Amino acid sequence: MRDNTQVERLEAEAVNSVRIRQPMYAARKKIFPKRASGSFRRFKWVVMAITLGIYYLTPWLRWDRGQFAPDQAVLLDLANRRFYFFFIEIWPQEFYYVAGLLVMAGVGLFLITSTVGRAWCGYTCPQTVWVDLFLVVERAIEGDRNARMKLDAGPWTTRKLVLRAAKHTLWLVIGVLTGGAWIFYFADAPTLLGELFTITAAPVAYITVAVLTATTYTFGGLMREQVCTYMCPWPRIQAAMLDESSLTVTYNDWRGEPRSRHAKKVLAAGQPVGDCVDCNACVAVCPMGIVIRDGQQLECITCALCIDACDGVMDKLGKERGLISYATLSDYNANMLLATAGGASSVNPSLVRTADGLFSDKVAHFHIRKIFRPRTYVYIGLWSLIGLGLLYSLLTRDRLEVNVLHDRNPQFVTLSDGSIRNGYTVKLLNMIPEPRTIIVTIQDLQGADMSIVGDDVPASRSFAIPVEPDRLKMLKVFVRQPADQIHGTAQTFKFRVEDKASSESDEYTATFNTPEIAR
Numbered sequence: 365m366r367d368n369t370q371v372e373r374l375e376a377e378a379v380n381s382v383r384i385r386q387p388m389y390a391a392r393k394k395i396f397p398k399r400a401s402g403s404f405r406r407f408k409w410v411v412m413a414i415t416l417g418i419y420y421l422t423p424w425l426r427w428d429r430g431q432f433a434p435d436q437a438v439l440l441d442l443a444n445r446r447f448y449f450f451f452i453e454i455w456p457q458e459f460y461y462v463a464g465l466l467v468m469a470g471v472g473l474f475l476i477t478s479t480v481g482r483a484w485c486g487y488t489c490p491q492t493v494w495v496d497l498f499l500v501v502e503r504a505i506e507g508d509r510n511a512r513m514k515l516d517a518g519p520w521t522t523r524k525l526v527l528r529a530a531k532h533t534l535w536l537v538i539g540v541l542t543g544g545a546w547i548f549y550f551a552d553a554p555t556l557l558g559e560l561f562t563i564t565a566a567p568v569a570y571i572t573v574a575v576l577t578a579t580t581y582t583f584g585g586l587m588r589e590q591v592c593t594y595m596c597p598w599p600r601i602q603a604a605m606l607d608e609s610s611l612t613v614t615y616n617d618w619r620g621e622p623r624s625r626h627a628k629k630v631l632a633a634g635q636p637v638g639d640c641v642d643c644n645a646c647v648a649v650c651p652m653g654i655v656i657r658d659g660q661q662l663e664c665i666t667c668a669l670c671i672d673a674c675d676g677v678m679d680k681l682g683k684e685r686g687l688i689s690y691a692t693l694s695d696y697n698a699n700m701l702l703a704t705a706g707g708a709s710s711v712n713p714s715l716v717r718t719a720d721g722l723f724s725d726k727v728a729h730f731h732i733r734k735i736f737r738p739r740t741y742v743y744i745g746l747w748s749l750i751g752l753g754l755l756y757s758l759l760t761r762d763r764l765e766v767n768v769l770h771d772r773n774p775q776f777v778t779l780s781d782g783s784i785r786n787g788y789t790v791k792l793l794n795m796i797p798e799p800r801t802i803i804v805t806i807q808d809l810q811g812a813d814m815s816i817v818g819d820d821v822p823a824s825r826s827f828a829i830p831v832e833p834d835r836l837k838m839l840k841v842f843v844r845q846p847a848d849q850i851h852g853t854a855q856t857f858k859f860r861v862e863d864k865a866s867s868e869s870d871e872y873t874a875t876f877n878t879p880e881i882a883r
């Protein structure tokens with residue numbers, strides 16, 4: 365074991381902890397997280413680059429849908445009520461796909477939380493990602509933890525003024541870019557960018573950018589951890605989803621306690637001593653300002669930066685990594701029982717080690733199979749089932765539809781020759797970005813013919829109707845049946861639509877009302 369003096373001891377205190385619980389309306393104590401380095405930090409950089417890259421760049425991706433549809437890969441076209449996602453186009457009546465995706469996201473969140481805890485909070489939540497980005501700017505301008513604390517506590521000098529102005533300006537630039545990127549999802553991005561710069565965009569675009577700039581700046585720069593602690597409901601909800609097999613960031617006090625800054629002296633005195641050298645490195649890097657050694661807390665977003673910090677300390681001391689680690693409650697409890705001789709004594713780390721200082725075979729270690737349990741399989745099954753159902757429905761859905769509304773008043777008209785006429789509104793939906801000629805035919809109504817209001821062509825049982833790409837066409841139609849052909853009081857018949865070019869077709873069963881039904 366190397367000497368503890370190789371480890372820098374930091375004066376870091378929890379701003380919020382189980383022991384020092386802040387009143388709900390107490391003034392915020394500033395947190396100055398120290399830069400962490402290690403595998404989890406590197407993983408977070410990668411996740412941050414991917415998530416921010418997706419958010420900022422997606423509106424600029426193009427997707428060729430032909431000359432009659434927008435070429436933006438992801439577009440929420442509110443004006444025309446369409447959602448474009450690469451090769452998928454969603455019409456308003458197909459909103460159940462979006463609902464299905466939201467259900468999948470919910471089940472996926474249950475799955476992730478029940479297995480690897482609050483991974484969403486620690487790695488991919490926008491609040492976490494943007495706070496990380498704002499911290500990068502803050503560190504680049506003001507320095508790491510000690511420099512920032514010194515600057516904050518110092519008087520307002522020209523240097524402090526310049527540094528603060530630069531930091532807030534860059535934060536605002538990030539806010540503007542974030543708000544700007546958001547509106548590009550709702551209109552053609554290059555066109556809207558040009559309009560924004562020439563002040564010809566719609567006022568709602570400027571208002572949205574302003575609101576999102578303000579919220580990004582406030583949440584990411586000023587409020588930071590307070591959003592997670594006080595505003596977000598997820599920390600409360602996730603507690604109900606965790607069980608003894610879920611992974612959480614855990615301080616393994618079964619090997620860390622009794623902690624001491626003077627391990628050699630304590631050992632020389634014949635007292636047991638744990639691996640924790642009480643250096644506070646885990647507190648200094650915590651973006652939530654908590655002490656993980658106090659146990660699981662609502663504030664912990666499981667970002668794992670304290671694991672990196674502690675692993676760095678263990679490396680310096682020549683001890684095994686993992687004093688703070690991802691662990692399940694069942695493993696932790698088993699190891700605590702081992703370290704306390706079944707709960708009979710306080711923690712004695714020698715009980716978890718062999719005479720040569722290695723971990724005993726009885727120490728429980730994490731294995732990936734532990735997080736796969738019946739509950740996990742149920743979530744995976746449910747998630748896959750919904751996903752496959754959506755995919756099947758998407759691949760087999762119709763791109764040609766007909767909907768018919770019968771006139772309410774009058775329900776029928778008796779013509780001078782005794783024949784009966786019913787009026788309908790026929791809606792033809794051409795859901796592809798190509799023009800089509802759709803054949804509309806009436807079937808199963810003996811002797812009947814059809815005429816289109818406003819069209820001079822003679823009545824017929826079938827018409828060829830051109831429909832523009834990606835459009836709905838409404839026809840006002842009269843269906844007439846000679847008196848001697850009427851059978852029954854209400855006859856059902858079909859409007860059949862067909863696109864000969866693609867062989868797609870659809871049918872709608874309508875009712876033909878006669879005088880008897882009106883009485």
Ligand code: SF4
Binds near residue numbers: 650651652654668
């Ligand atoms: S205690 Fe550790 S995992 Fe939890 S928020 Fe702080 S640094 Fe992240």
Ligand code: SF4
Binds near residue numbers: 641642645647677688
């Ligand atoms: S848990 Fe690790 S980082 Fe935290 S005080 Fe102990 S030794 Fe230092």
